[in-house]
Amino acid sequence: MPAVSMTVNGKPVRGDVESRTLLVQFLRETLRLTGTHVGCDTSQCGACVVHVDGVAVKSCSMLAVQADGAEVLTIEGVATGDTLHPMQEAFRQNHGLQCGYCTPGMIMTALDIVRRKGHELDDHTIREELEGNLCRCTGYHNIVKSIAAGARAMASGDPARQAAE
Amino acid sequence: MNATGGSVTGIGAPVRRKEDFRFVTGNGRYTADIGRPGQVHLHFLRSTHAHARIVRIQAGHASRMPGVLAVITGADLAGDKLGPLVCGWMIHSTDGTPMKMAPHPALPADTVRYVGEPVVAVIAETPEQARDAAEAVVIDYEELPAVVDPAAAQREGAPQIHEVAPRNTIFHWQLGDAAAVDSAFARAASVTSLDIVNNRLVPNAIEPRGALAEFDPGSDSYTLWNTSQNPHVARLVLSAFVGVAPEHRLRVVAPDVGGGFGSKIFIYAEEVVALAAARRVRRPVRWICDRSEAFVADAHGRDHVTNAQLAFDRDGKILGLRVKTIANLGAYMSTFSSSVPTYLYATLLSGQYAIPAIHCSVDAVYTNTVPVDAYRGAGRPEATYVIERLMEVSARRLGVDPAELRRKNFVQKFPHQTPVIMSYDCGDYAASLDKALALADWAGFAARKRESETRGKLRGIGLSAYIEACGIAPSQAVGSLGAGVGLWESAEVRVNPTGSVEVLTGSHSHGQGHETTFAQLVSGRLGIPLDAVSIVHGDTDKVQFGMGTYGSRSGAVGMSAIVKALDKVEAKAKKVAAHLLEAAETDIVFENGTFTVAGTDKAATFGEVALNAYLAHKFAGADLEPGLKEGAFYDPVNFTFPAGTHVCEVEIDPDTGRVAVARFTAVDDFGVVINPMIVEGQVHGGIAQGIGQALMEQAVYDEGGQLVTGSYNDYVMPRAMDFPPLVVDTTVTPCPSNPLGMKGCGEAGAIAAPAAVMNAVTDALGTEDVPMPANQLAVWRVLQRQPRQAAE
Amino acid sequence: MYEFTYHRASGLRQATNLLTKFEDAKPIAGGQSLLPMMKFRLASPSNLVDLNKIEGLNGIELTSRALIIGAMARHAEVHTSPLVQQGIPALAALAGLIGDPAVRHRGTIGGSLANNDPTADYPAAALALGATIVTTKRKIAADEFFAGLFETVLEPDELITKVSFPLAKRAAYQKFRNPASRYAIVGVFVAKRPSEVRVAVTGAGSSGAFRLTAFEEALKSRFHPKSLEGLTVPAEGLASDIHASAEYRAHLIGVMARRAVAAANG
Known part of the structure; x- marks a missing residue:
């Protein structure tokens, strides 16, 4: 082995x-x-x-x-101890999850979108970037909202919390 | 609104979900995440034939392969005296005969009846070893002719799938007054007739189903962790019908469940086999479904073929509705399959309209396909699709505005008794219609259409004014209609000495956010922080009993049970407070978490009263029992009737046939809303599934019974790019039949959206003859039939 | 997946030696097609030779006449490479339409060409741009490289090292996705070079990507969508499935070709 x-x-x-x-x-x-x-x-x-x-x-x-x-x-x-990463917090604040099953993949993808596309993400860009992530609960509406908000929060947030980026 | 309406965590507040921390950090605990010491793995060898006799199963070699612990066949299960799976809702045919429920063994002994039917189970140390061994099992089949089309299944000479069901007909059922409808049609000034196919869907919760079964020989008892929306119902069926073990020796735990949409209500073969296997091998046995396997392992949804006719008088008032439906139930009757095309369907055909006469006949048939059962909406999307397509087509034929034709026929006075059982209790259909038209900028459509034309695109608009029956359901009523169970809900409120509270509920949360909304109710009512409340669900060893989550019932029924239990807690706490504050019980007032004596400044907090209930120092046990814990069962007195209007606008690329949803607006009346954030999320998800059904999703069988759309490479799953931002709003008429005034919101989107989308697509294309799903190929074919409309 | 023996090659020679040594050995590049096939047990190599640790195979180079892309360049690298965006922007755009972002982080141009999935995107680009596929043994013109469904002229122990795309004055790719699999139902790549116009189609052929000479001829005199008006593609021989009949694919080829020419003309 x-x-x-x-x-x-x-x-x-x-x-x-x-x-x-x-x-x-x-x-x-x-x-x-x-x-x-x-x-x-x-x-x-x-x-x-x-x-x-x-x-x-x-x-x-x-x-x-x-x-x-x-x-x-x-x-x-991704989180720092009990402190959520801004992207995790954004999913929580924007009801970007329901059953939670797709959520880890969505958040990991969201962090990668921010890495590549920056902090100001429009609706169309986020939806295109979610090509490879399926969700059956949310209709994607609040996931898109969460990612846009999380991306902005990462720009302004405490750098220590962004270790995961 | 409730007294706590203004608080930041009480009823009406968009409280952020308590469950989210674990989900966003990867600490959710789903069935596949549970590891039991010594667990082994189960793999199913499934039928590759749609219909065949099993001549011989050779498993000798497989059973000697590395890591293999057992190979189980249908004959083995029969030897274990395990009974068949059952359908729990009895439907009688028009002639009074009971539905033709064929035996449904967990593993068939002699005949396979659909592609994907599990035939042999292999248990091995690793999943790959189990799969390797399953490949080495040889099954000799003698192929039989198969039938997949429900209409063809009823024809003379069609292959008969079960001995008990000649012409594959399970029941021929009807509802309503045929003579009254005939007479209405005789008087009609105009009649609209439509042939409609409601496409077969695969539920596709993103968490695949799974089961982990453990047998404890010491206590002769089982534990089953599984992906269930209703663990108590699973236990009841596994115990009373399949005979795995008596209920008190079978614990069913549904931990975090990754979406259900109906598909995780049912009791499936895989759980039965996992339990039987656990006893045989004396090791925990785990089965986790592969996605492509799920396409044949999970019950499908919809699959109706319908002719419907709507009769109008000269003024555009509806006189009568006649509906004839063939419902494909697949190869076996799944747990609640018979109720879907009958009492969950025909009873909603009146829509939001005052229709004097309705008659619906339904033939349910067997075919050589995966069993069909409830999927988000369950019968109500099919009913809405029928009536809302008919209304739209009628408006176009009569040359009247589709919104106005609807408005003219709306039910105005409540309660309203329809000719198909339901008594609508409240609603304001014009209010949601008006709000939806305004939010959708219906008036601005013509300008948007012109703008689309300048880009060579076809634009269409359509609406759907739907109604659904939720809060399922009054037990006596459903009992009289054939249900094998009561559809109440239970709750238990346990107040701890320190004032924190556990609420045990029979509802199950798999995305709906009960841990938050239920806690909002309790926190608001008892005046304690949200964090002092935890919601316990999904474990038959903890919660005494429950009927589970489906039919948008957890709020209207599950929360009502909690209200009843809270009433009892408050009453008991007042007695304790009376002793503590040395006052008469009738003088105790409870408000904002504090007990006071009317007209004095004497007060005790909820926590103090809770502590004293357990200390019992201030009262003699003879007068008042120590402790503070109350339970309640709530049985609804009526269904609830959420209703609303959804408006869809599409843009079609005539070069490719591709339909894009340009705008989507939903205005729903769910009665009192506990958490608007969660309600919006439920609506979004429902709409996405509804748009998915209308434009993308479809389970396709070939003539030989092979499922062509057997994986994500062929079954179209809606993606983020398929939707515009959704505009969602509400109107409110509080439901009079339950204490909180709630109606339910989980299924509305899936019920309303398909008709709205198809009405928009047919508007854009200028023809009613468009199949659902209106995918790019279907639309292109429609465009090929007609001369290209030049973009003027 | 069936068990196999895994080999991590550190150099091309070691890789080709391993492929020679073991019958039924397969190279794995990005693995985004191969691993799903193996998971479904539709592919079962006994030995897997991993190319990911071989250095120097993912370079991108732009000369005055050609864009040269290393075989192990990931789709994401091709998509975002300033050199590709400068040299053949249509190729950069195409790479951004393959799979999804996560798949593009693993999938490689060499793997995609060697797999020759009839619905993959790169084969259309290779044909239309007149690419040369450079292997451990030889240089192969794209026109000679593809040999039917999932087949190429590559020998079992032959590996692609780089792909050379002659620069095109104008080029564009239009992809019409299968709504489920996201592969191309029809993808059309058009390229105008000083010497010729090429039109290549993927997704539609029943034996893989192909060139559309009738369209090439029509565009030769005038590289404009109007030159394609009235031209049709016969449905015979095209792929047909539940997502697209052969007739629909034939129709879409015309639509995508006109759109590609329009896009190439900016």
Whole structure:
């Protein structure tokens, strides 16, 4: 069995995996970081989005062995202690979630949108950028609102809270 | 409004959700997140045939493969004396005969009846080992002819799917007065007739279904964690009908559940097999559905074929409505399938209108397809689609404004008894219509249409004035209509000595935000902080009983039960306060969390009274029992009737047939709103599913019974880009039949939107003959049929 | 997914050696098509040779005549590269239409071309721009590279190293998405170069992307949407499914081609 080691949410981790173990399985089952979800088997729903070396990827479409040596950020690593990241807070303030299942992927995608597109995001841009994230509860309306608000809050917020960016 | 209406956390306040912290930090706990020591994995080998006899199952090799603990077949389950799955709502045919419910074993012993039907279960140490072994199981089938089209299923010579159901007909049912309708049509000045197909949908909650079953040999009892909207109903069925274990030795826990939309109401084969397997292998057994598997494992929705006719007099007043529907229930009758095309459908055909005579006949049929059951709206979207398409088409035919034709026929006086059972208790349909037309800038449409034309685009507008029956449901009423259960709700309010409160509810939250809205009610009523209230749900070991969440019932029924329990808590607390404050009980006033003695400055906080209820130092136990905990069951006296108007505007690219929703406006009357933020969110989600049905979503079978749309690569899921920002508002007529005046908001969008969208699409295209979903291919084909309208 | 042996190649030679050594070995680049296929057990290589740690395969270079993109350049890199945006902006735009943002962070141009999904976007660009596919063994003209559904002329131990796109004066890509899979139902790439006009279509062909010579001829004299008016594409031979009949695809090719020419003309 191949051994993998990587940094997850700032902590070094290692484990033995099968070659076929997906990154999402390693995170959920080996590390018990169950905030990253699986909602499909065709790489479309985005519930499993995490950051690998600073960019958003679908952890269902990457092998754990391929993340060897990488820096991985999951939803569990976004808040600072009990203080929510501005993007998490924006989802809470704007009712950007209902059942919560797609939410971790949405937030990880949102952070990546801000990284690439900046802090002033219009409705159209956000909707286009959510191409790879499905939600069945919200009709996306409040998710779009949350991301716009979160992006703005990240520009003005306390830098210490933005470690996760 | 309630006395707490002005507070920042009470009824009417847009309180941010208490549950969100765990969800935005990845600390939600869904079924798939639960890990039990020693758990093993279950994989189903499913039928690849739509209809076939099982000749032989060879599993010897598979059972010896690495990691395999057991291979289970239908014969094994029969040996375990596990009964079949059942449909819990009895419908009688017009001739008085009971519906033809065929046996539905969790795993079939001799015949498969749809593609995806589970046939063999393999339990192994890892999910991949279970799947590897399932691939090694050999099943010899003898193929039988299959039928997937519901109308074809009823024809002479069609393959018969179940012995009990000749011509595959489960029931031929009717509601209303056929003679009165005939006479209305005879007098009619004009009649509008429409053939309508309500497309089959796949629910697609983003969390796939799952089950984790554990057997404890020491106590001979089971625990099942599963993705359920109603764990108590699941336990009842698994116990009383399937016979897994008596209720007191079966605990069902529905933890965080990632959306349901109806699909997680039902009791499915997979849970039964997981429980049976857990007993066999003496290890916790886990089944988590793959997404593509979910397309054949979860009950589908809708799938009606309808002819409907609406008769008008010379003045445009409706005289009568005649509806004939064939409902496809799939290969087996799912848990509540029979109620959907009958009492949840035909009873709403009157819409918002005063219609003197209505008759509806419904044939429910078996086909070789996945079972069909309730999906968000359940019967009511189908009814709304029928009446609201008819109204729009009629207005166009009669040359009158569609809003005015509706207005002319609105029910004006309440209560209003329809010819199809329902008694509407309150409403102001003109108010929501007017507000919707204003918000949608209906008057400005012509200018927007011209602007679209300058860009070569076709623009259309349509509305849908819907009504639904929610707050499901008065037990006596549904009992008389065939329901196998009562549809009340329970609540228990436990006040702790320190004044914090746990509320146990039989409602289940899977996105609706009960932990917040229910707490708002309690916090406002008892005058304690929101954080001092926790809502407990979803565990049969904690909550005594409950009927669960569906039919937009958690507010109107679930919260009413909490109100009743709170009434009892207050009454008891007043007695304690009387002892504590040394006053007569009748002089105790409770307001804003404080007990006072009328006309004095003597006071005690809610917390002090709670503590004294448990100290019991100030009263003798003989007079008053210590403690502060009350329970209540609330059985509604009527359905509730949310109603409103949705307006949709579409723009069509005539070169490609692509329909874009340009604007969408919803004005709903949900009665009293507890948390407007959450209500808006519910409406958004419903609209998205409604637009999805109208423009994108469709389960397609080929003639041989293969599901062509069996994954996200073929089934169109609505995305963020498919919607404009949604304009949502409300009007309020408080519901007179429950203590809070609530009506329910969970399904409105899915009920109203399809007709609004299709009315807009047909307006843009200038023809009524457009199938739903009006996807790009369908619209392009419509455009091919007609001479291109030049953009003048 | 079936179990396999994983090899992390550190260089091209090691990678091709591993591919030679193991029968039924497959290279994995971004994995955004291969891994989903393996999850569905529709692909089952016994050995997987990972190209992601090979250095120097993701460079992007712009010369006076061509844009040269390393095989392991991610779609996101091509989409945002100032060199691509300067050299062939249509190609940058195309890369931004593939999959979704997360998929674009993994998926690569080399992987996409080697997979030759008949509904993928890059094959249309390669054909229309007259790209040259450079491999560990040779240089292959795009016209010679694609060989039917999910087939190319690549040998089992041959890897794409870079792709060279001759610069085009004007070019544009128009994609009409499958609403479910988000791949192209029809994608049309038009390119005008000093010597020729090329029109390539993806998504519609029953054996992969193809050039539309009738359209190319019509656009040669005048590169304008009007030149395509009245031209139709026969439906025979086009793909047909629940999302688009062959007739609909034929129609859409005309629409997308006219729009692409209009877009190329700015």
